[in-house]
Amino acid sequence: MTSSIRKKSKTKETQARKKQTARIEYPFSAIVGQAELKQALICAAIDQTLGGVLIFGDRGTGKSTTIRSLAALLPKMDVATDCPYNCDPQRPAHLCERCLDDDAETKLKKKQVTVPVVDLPLGATEDRVVGALDLEHALSKGEKLFEPGLLARAHRGFLYIDEVNLLEDHLVDLLLDVAASGENVVEREGLSVRHPARFVLVGSGNPEEGELRPQLLDRYGLSVEVKTPTDVSQRIDVVKRRDAYEQDPAAFAEQWKNKNARLRTKIKQAQARLSDVNVPDETLVQASTLCMTLGTDGLRGELTLMRAARALAAYEGSQSVTLDHVKQMAACSLGHRLRRNPLDDASSRVRVDRAIEDLFSE
Amino acid sequence: MKLNPSEMTSWEDAALAATLFAIDPTGIKGINLRAQPGPVRDEWMRRCRDYFSKSFCWKRVPLNISDCRLLGGLDLPATLTAGKPVAEKGILAEADGGIIILSMAERLPIGTAATIANCLDCGEVVLERDGLANKTPTQFSVIALDEGIHEDESTSSKLQERFAFHVELENVSYQESTHWSFSKHAVNKARKCLPAVSITNDMLELLCAAAMGFGITSLRAPLLARNVARALAALEGNQTVSKDNALLACRLVYAHRALYLPAEIEEEAEAQQPEQTPEQNESEQDQQQQNNEQQQFDPQSLEELLIEATQAVLSKQLLEKLQSTASKNNQKSQSGRSSNLKYSDVRGRPVGVRKGEPGNGARLNVLETLRAAAPWQRIRNNVSTTNSDSRRIDIQREDFRIARFKQRTVTTTIFVVDASGSSALNRLAEAKGAVELLLAECYQRRDQVALIAFRGKQAEVLLPPTRSLVRAKRSLAGLPGGGATPLASGIDAALLLAQQIKQQGETPTIILLTDGRTNINREGEADRSTAETDALLAAKEVRMENVSSLLIDTSPRKQPFNQQVAEQMGAQYLAMPHANSQNLSEAVLAHTSSKQSMALAS
Numbered sequence: 001m002t003s004s005i006r007k008k009s010k011t012k013e014t015q016a017r018k019k020q021t022a023r024i025e026y027p028f029s030a031i032v033g034q035a036e037l038k039q040a041l042i043c044a045a046i047d048q049t050l051g052g053v054l055i056f057g058d059r060g061t062g063k064s065t066t067i068r069s070l071a072a073l074l075p076k077m078d079v080a081t082d083c084p085y086n087c088d089p090q091r092p093a094h095l096c097e098r099c100l101d102d103d104a105e106t107k108l109k110k111k112q113v114t115v116p117v118v119d120l121p122l123g124a125t126e127d128r129v130v131g132a133l134d135l136e137h138a139l140s141k142g143e144k145l146f147e148p149g150l151l152a153r154a155h156r157g158f159l160y161i162d163e164v165n166l167l168e169d170h171l172v173d174l175l176l177d178v179a180a181s182g183e184n185v186v187e188r189e190g191l192s193v194r195h196p197a198r199f200v201l202v203g204s205g206n207p208e209e210g211e212l213r214p215q216l217l218d219r220y221g222l223s224v225e226v227k228t229p230t231d232v233s234q235r236i237d238v239v240k241r242r243d244a245y246e247q248d249p250a251a252f253a254e255q256w257k258n259k260n261a262r263l264r265t266k267i268k269q270a271q272a273r274l275s276d277v278n279v280p281d282e283t284l285v286q287a288s289t290l291c292m293t294l295g296t297d298g299l300r301g302e303l304t305l306m307r308a309a310r311a312l313a314a315y316e317g318s319q320s321v322t323l324d325h326v327k328q329m330a331a332c333s334l335g336h337r338l339r340r341n342p343l344d345d346a347s348s349r350v351r352v353d354r355a356i357e358d359l360f361s362e
Numbered sequence: 363m364k365l366n367p368s369e370m371t372s373w374e375d376a377a378l379a380a381t382l383f384a385i386d387p388t389g390i391k392g393i394n395l396r397a398q399p400g401p402v403r404d405e406w407m408r409r410c411r412d413y414f415s416k417s418f419c420w421k422r423v424p425l426n427i428s429d430c431r432l433l434g435g436l437d438l439p440a441t442l443t444a445g446k447p448v449a450e451k452g453i454l455a456e457a458d459g460g461i462i463i464l465s466m467a468e469r470l471p472i473g474t475a476a477t478i479a480n481c482l483d484c485g486e487v488v489l490e491r492d493g494l495a496n497k498t499p500t501q502f503s504v505i506a507l508d509e510g511i512h513e514d515e516s517t518s519s520k521l522q523e524r525f526a527f528h529v530e531l532e533n534v535s536y537q538e539s540t541h542w543s544f545s546k547h548a549v550n551k552a553r554k555c556l557p558a559v560s561i562t563n564d565m566l567e568l569l570c571a572a573a574m575g576f577g578i579t580s581l582r583a584p585l586l587a588r589n590v591a592r593a594l595a596a597l598e599g600n601q602t603v604s605k606d607n608a609l610l611a612c613r614l615v616y617a618h619r620a621l622y623l624p625a626e627i628e629e630e631a632e633a634q635q636p637e638q639t640p641e642q643n644e645s646e647q648d649q650q651q652q653n654n655e656q657q658q659f660d661p662q663s664l665e666e667l668l669i670e671a672t673q674a675v676l677s678k679q680l681l682e683k684l685q686s687t688a689s690k691n692n693q694k695s696q697s698g699r700s701s702n703l704k705y706s707d708v709r710g711r712p713v714g715v716r717k718g719e720p721g722n723g724a725r726l727n728v729l730e731t732l733r734a735a736a737p738w739q740r741i742r743n744n745v746s747t748t749n750s751d752s753r754r755i756d757i758q759r760e761d762f763r764i765a766r767f768k769q770r771t772v773t774t775t776i777f778v779v780d781a782s783g784s785s786a787l788n789r790l791a792e793a794k795g796a797v798e799l800l801l802a803e804c805y806q807r808r809d810q811v812a813l814i815a816f817r818g819k820q821a822e823v824l825l826p827p828t829r830s831l832v833r834a835k836r837s838l839a840g841l842p843g844g845g846a847t848p849l850a851s852g853i854d855a856a857l858l859l860a861q862q863i864k865q866q867g868e869t870p871t872i873i874l875l876t877d878g879r880t881n882i883n884r885e886g887e888a889d890r891s892t893a894e895t896d897a898l899l900a901a902k903e904v905r906m907e908n909v910s911s912l913l914i915d916t917s918p919r920k921q922p923f924n925q926q927v928a929e930q931m932g933a934q935y936l937a938m939p940h941a942n943s944q945n946l947s948e949a950v951l952a953h954t955s956s957k958q959s960m961a962l963a964s
Contacts, residue, residue, distance in 0.1 A: 023486075059523045060580030064483065121488040122477045123429040126717070128490035135447050135493055135737045150490060163476045170716060189760060228579045236570045239584045240563065 024249040026065050028073040029259035032238045033229045037066055040222045040332050042263075043311040044200045045074050045115070046270045048156070050221040050307050052179065052201035054164075054336060057226035062238075063204040067160050071117040072253075073260055075268040077156060080108040084148045085195045086116065086155045096195045116157030118150055118199075122166060129171060130178075133189040146193045151184045154199040164203030164216075175201065176219055221304045222329075223336035225349065270314040277313050278320035279306060286360070287326050293355045296337040305333040327356055373534045374543070376406055379527040379614060381544040382593040383503070384413030385552045387461060389589030391482055392504035392525035394467070394517050399509065402531050405539045410505070413549050419460025421453050421502075423478075425469055429491070432477060436492040438733050442755070445740035449494050454478065455487045458500040467506035467517040475518035478504065482524050492733070526586040528618035548597065555596040561588055561603040568605070572612045577621035587615040715763040730763035772868045774810040774827045775800065775950075778856045780876035780916070781817040782847035792916075794838050796875075796946035801834050803951060810868070812859055813837060816852030818845035819886040823855060827863060846888060849880035849927075850896035853904060860909045871910045873950055874933070877917035878924035894923060901930035912953040914938055914946065 031038065037055060044050045055063050079086045080099050087099040089108040102108060120129070131149030138144060150159070159175075161167060167175075178184050184197040201220065217223075229235055245252040284306065291302045306321075308329035313321045335348035370378070383390050397403040411420070423432070430436075434452030441448045453462065454477075464470060464478075481487055486499045504525065508517045522528065531539075569584045569591070591603045591611035598607070715730040735757045742756040777797050801811055811834055813825035824837040853874070860870035883892040884900075904911060911933035915924040920937045928935035936949050 058579055059519070060582040062581070119488060121433075121490055122473060122480065123433050124490035125492060127493055128495055132493055138741060140446075147493070162480060166473055166476055228581055230574075230579075232571055232574055235574065235581060235584070236567050238581050239566055239570050239588070242581075242585055243561075243566065243588065 024253050025069050025072055026242075026245055026249075027253050027256035027260050028066070028069040029263055030241050030245070030252070030256045031062060031066055031069065032234055032241065034062065034066060034226055036332065037063075037224045037226050039312070039328075040224045041066070041070060041202075042267060042315060043308050043329070044158075044202075044222065045070070045267060046314055047274055047307050047311040048198065048200055050200070050304060050311065052203070052220040052222070054217070054220035054223040055202070055204040055226060056223065057204070057206070058228055059206065061226045061228050063226060064160075064162055067158070067202055067204070068117065068119075070158060071114055073264060073267075074115040075264050075271070076112040077115055078110045079113050079156075081111050082109075085152050085197075086113070086157070087196070088156065094196050094198070116153055116155075118154040118157065118159050120150055120159060120161045120167075122163060124150065124171070126171065126174065127188075129174065130184055130186050130188075131193070132186075133191055144191065146186070146191055148195070149184075151178055151197040151199070152195055155195075155197050157199055158202050159199045160202045160204075162204055163206075165205040172216060176216060179219055217336050218300065220336065222308060222332045224332050225335075266315065269317070270311070273317070274311065274314045277310050277318070279310055280320055283309070283321050283323060283326060286323055290326070290330060290355060290359060291334065293359060294334055294338055294352065296334050301334050301337045305329060308333045323360060327360070330356060371534075371538070372530055373538045373541070375614065376529045376531055376534070377409070377542050377544065379529050380406060380410040381413070381549060381597065382590055382614070383527065384410065384549050385596055386556055386589060386593040387503035388501050389586075389593065390503065390526040391586065392506060392521065393527040393529055394506045394508050394522050394525050395529050395531070396508040396510065396516070397529075397531035398511075399507075401536050402534050402539045403507070405536070406529075406531060407505075409542055413546055414461075419457060421457040421460060421462045423453055423462050423464050425466050427453065427474065429473075429477070432474065433487055433491060434489050434498070435494065436733055436736065438729075438736055441733075441736040442739065447493060447737040449489075449496070451498070452487060452489070454481050454502065455498040455500050457502040458498075459502070461503045461505060464504060464506045464517075464521075467508045467521070468510035468515050470506075470518060470521075472518055472520070475520050479518075479520045479524055493737070523580060523582060526590050526615050544597070551599065552593070552596040555599060555601075556593065558601055559592045559595045559603065560601065561592060561595075565591065565603050565605070565608045568608050569612065573616060576616050576619065578616060578619045580619075583615060583619055587611045590615055716766055717760075717762070718764045719759065719762050724764040727763045727765040731757060731761050734763055735761040772810055774812060774863045774868050774870050776812045776814060776827075776856050776859055776863075776870055776872045778814045778816070778821075778852050778872060778874045778876075779841070780847060780849070780852065780874075781815045781841055781843045781845075782877075782879075783817075783844045792946065794841065796944075796950070797838060798835065799944070799947035800950055801831055803947070812863075813841075814852060814855050814859065815841050816848050816855070817843065818848070819851075819882060820848055821851040821855035823859060827859075827868075846882045847876070847880045848882035848886070848893075849876060849878070850884045850893065850900045851882070851886075852876070853897060853900035853927075853931075854884070857900065857904050857907060857909070860904075861907060864907075864909075869910075871953075872904065872912070872931075872933075873953075874911065874913045874927075874931075875916055876913070876924065878915065878921040878927065879917070880923075897927055898930050901927045901933075905930060905932035908932075912936065912950060914949065 028038070040053050044053050055067075057063055077086075078089060080089045080095075080102070083096065083099050085096045085099075087095050087108075089099075089110045092100075099108060127149070129150050131152055132147055134145040134147035137147075161175075178197050179199070179201050182196060182198045184195055186193045203216075203220065229238065241252075244255075287305050287309070288302055291305065296302075305326065309321045309325040312325045312329055313319075316325075318325070331349045331352045334352055338348045338351060379393060383393055395403065395406070397406075414420075430450075430452070432452050432454055434450055434455055437448045437450035440450070462478075481500060481502075482504070485501055486497050489496050489498070504521065506517045506521060506525070510516045516522070566584070566588060569587045573584045573587070587608075588611075591607045594607040594610055595601070595603045598604075600607075715727045717734075718724060732755065735755060738758075738761075739756060742758070777800075779794075779797070797811075797813065810827040810829050811825070812823065812827040813834065814821055814823050816822070824841060825834055828834060856872045856874070860872060863870040880893045880897050881888055881890050883889055884896045911931050913924060913928040913931065913933045913935050915921055915935065915937040917924070924937075925935055927933075934953055936953075938946060938949065
C-alpha cells in the first residue's frame, strides 16, 4: 500500500462546505451591539497569533450567530491549490509536506478561498477531529489515504466550539496540544501524518454550567463576556433585524453587503499594516506595569496584551500603539488570567478597569 | 371565538398552546409539558396528535439515547455485510419535518440537551463521528415530557429557553380535560393563513418591551412571542397581528419566564406581601431602571401597552410563584452540573466509550469494539490469507473500545447556623465570617456548600448546594437573627439535605454551629424538655445515616447538652467560646480534611 494524501477536490469536507454555503448566515455587520465581542474577533482575525477567543454569556445573546457570521465577513485568503490543509504559498516555513515537495519542483499555484470557520459539533469523535484513514479509499483501491479532520479544515481559520464546557476531556486535551504546537500529529491505524494546524480557537459557554479548567482558560488569548443589550430600542432593533433576516435571508444579506464589504476592506488593510505598526518601549513598560499590578501569571498575558493592542492599532489605522489601545484591550486580554479572589465580588473586568484607573489616571 | 386571557384556566391555556403548536410547529419550536403521566397528559397528547395527519412523523427519544442514535453513525450490520462503512441516520435527522418527544425530559443528560438545542438553532445535524462527516438539514419541533416534581427538577434550561411554551397540567382534573375548543378544521385553515400573516413594528416593539418588563433578558423570547402572535392571528383568520394577539402571546410565552413584575403591578403586589426579601428589592430597582429607559424610548403608548401586557400575563399562579420563591431566580440558573462529574475507566455510571485497552479494571465494550472493527473486515480478510473463514470477524488491538464511567467526588459542606436570639448576635456575625472564609476554601477545592439557618419556629435552607460564592455571600448577608432556637428542626433539615446529596453520589458533611439552648420542639411548640429530646433524636438520625459532622459550640461556656447532641450525632465536638471567624474556619477545615484523608486511607 502506498501512502498519500487525498486531493482536496474529493474530500468530504468540500462536500460539506458546499452545503454550508447554501445556507446564508446572518451578516456580521447587522449584529446589534456586542461591540466588545466584535472587536475581539476582529483583532483575532487581524493577528491570528493572538490565540483564541473565549466567550462567556447569557443565553440568547447571539454568541453563535456572531461567530458563524465571521466566514462571510473576513477577507479571502490565498491557499495553495489542491492542498488539503489550506497552506499559505507565501509562507514556505509553514507548508505541509506535500506542498513542500511541490514547491521544490514548481512554484505553488494559489487560489482564493473564504477563511474557514469550522464548527466542532458536540458528539464529534476523535477520529473526525484529528483525521483518520480514509476507509472507502482503502477498501476500494487498497491504498492508505489520510482523510484530514476538522483540525486540518480549520487551519488558518477559526475553530468554534459551542458549549466548550461540555466537551469531553480527551478532546479538550487533544485540542490544547494542537493549539499549543500549531501542528497536528496523527499516529493511528498505521498512519503517520503531521500537518500544520494553526487556528483561532473560539469557545463559547455559560459559566453557570461548569467552569473551565485553568489550563484551557490560559490557552485563550482573549476573553469576552457578552450580555444582552438592556436598552429597549437596541433590543427592538435586534428583533426587527432578526425578523427581516428570517423572512428573506438573501435579501437581508444583500442589504448589509456594503457594510460588510467596508468592514472587510478595513480588516484587510489592518492585516497588511500589522507588521509595520510600531510598539514604543514606553507603551510596553506601561503594559507590563499593568500586568504586574494585576498579578497575572506568566508572560502570556503581557504578550497577548501587546499583540492585541497592536492589532487594534492596525485596525484603527494608527502608526504606533498608544496607551489608549492598551487600555481598550486590557480587560479582554487579562480578565481571565487574574488570580481568583473568591471574596472579591467585583468581576474581573471591574478589577482591570480599577487597576487602569489607579495606574494611569494622573 | 373570543379568547379572554384573564378568564382562561390552565387547561384552556394548555389547549391553546397545543393548537398554536399544531399551526406552526417550526416557529414555536417546542413545548415543555410539565405533568405526571396520567389520563390528563394522555388526553392532551391525543388531542395534539389529532391535529396532524396520520403519516406525520413522531419520534420518541428515550432518555439514555446514545450519540450514535441521536446524530447518526456507523450502521453495524450493514457495514459488516457491505464490507465498507455504511452510515445510519440519527433520530434527529429522521425527525425532519416532524416532532420529537423527549420522555422524562427532566432527567435528560445535559450533553444530549445541548445537542438537540443546537440542531433546533441551526436547522441541521452536523455529524463528525466514526469516520463519517456530513450535514443533514433537519427541522423538527419538540415536546418535552417534564415529569419533575420538585422545582429544581425540570427540563434543561437550554431547551426550555428555545421552546415557546411551558404547559403545566399538574392541577387539571380529568373532568376539565374533556373540553377542547379548537377543531382540526380550524387548525388546517389557520395553517393556510399563516404564511400571509404579517406583524407590524409596533407590535414587535410591544413584545420586546414586555419581555424587558418581566426581566427576560434572552432575545429568543420576543422572537418566539412573535411567532406565537402570528399563529394566533392565523387562528382568528386575520392577516395582521392584532394587539390582542400580541398580548395573548405575551401571556403564553412570558408567564413562565418572568423573573419579576413590571413596576406598576409590583406596587400592588407589595400591599399584599409586606415582607420582602432583599433580592426582590434588588430586582425591583433593576426594574425601575429599565422602566426609566422605556420611558425615554416611547413615553406614552408603549407604557400603556405594557401595563395591558402585564395584566394579560398576570395570573394568580404567577403572582404566587413570583412572591413565594424569591430564590427561584437563582435556582433556575443551576441546571447544569457537568463539572461535578469525574470520568473514570473503572467505576461510576456508564457514559460512552473511548479507545483504549482493557485491563487495570477497564472493561471492554464489545459492541463498540465490533463497530470499530466492522469497516475493516474486507481489508483484513484480504491481508490475512490464513484466515480462511471469511465470516469470522477479525478484531485487532486498535479496535478495542473501553467503557467509560463517570463518578461524582464532590464534597458538600452543609452549614447549619443557629440564628436565634440566644445565640448572641455577635456570635452570628462571627459565624457568618467563618462561613465566608470556609466558602473561599471550599471554592478552591471545588467543593460545594449549602447553608441552613434555624430561628423562630423552623429551619430554612437559605442556600441549596452550590459552588457560587456570590450566591452564598448574598444569602449570608440576608440572614437575619433573633427568635427562639428550634435545634431539632435545624438538624432535621440538614439531614434531609444530606440525604439528597448522598443520593446524587456526593459526600455531605454537616457543620452545626449552635449554643444548644434549644426551646422549640419538632412540632414548633415552645417547650424546653421536649425540644431537647427531639434534638437528641434528630441527632441520632444523623448518626444512623452515617453523615460526617462537626458541632461547634458557640455558647460562652461549654454546654453539656451540646456535648450530648454531638455524641448522639457521632459528631466531633468543638467548644469555641471565644471563637473568631479565623479560628472557627481553621477548626472546620481541620475536621473536613481529616475526614477526607481517612476516606482516602480506607
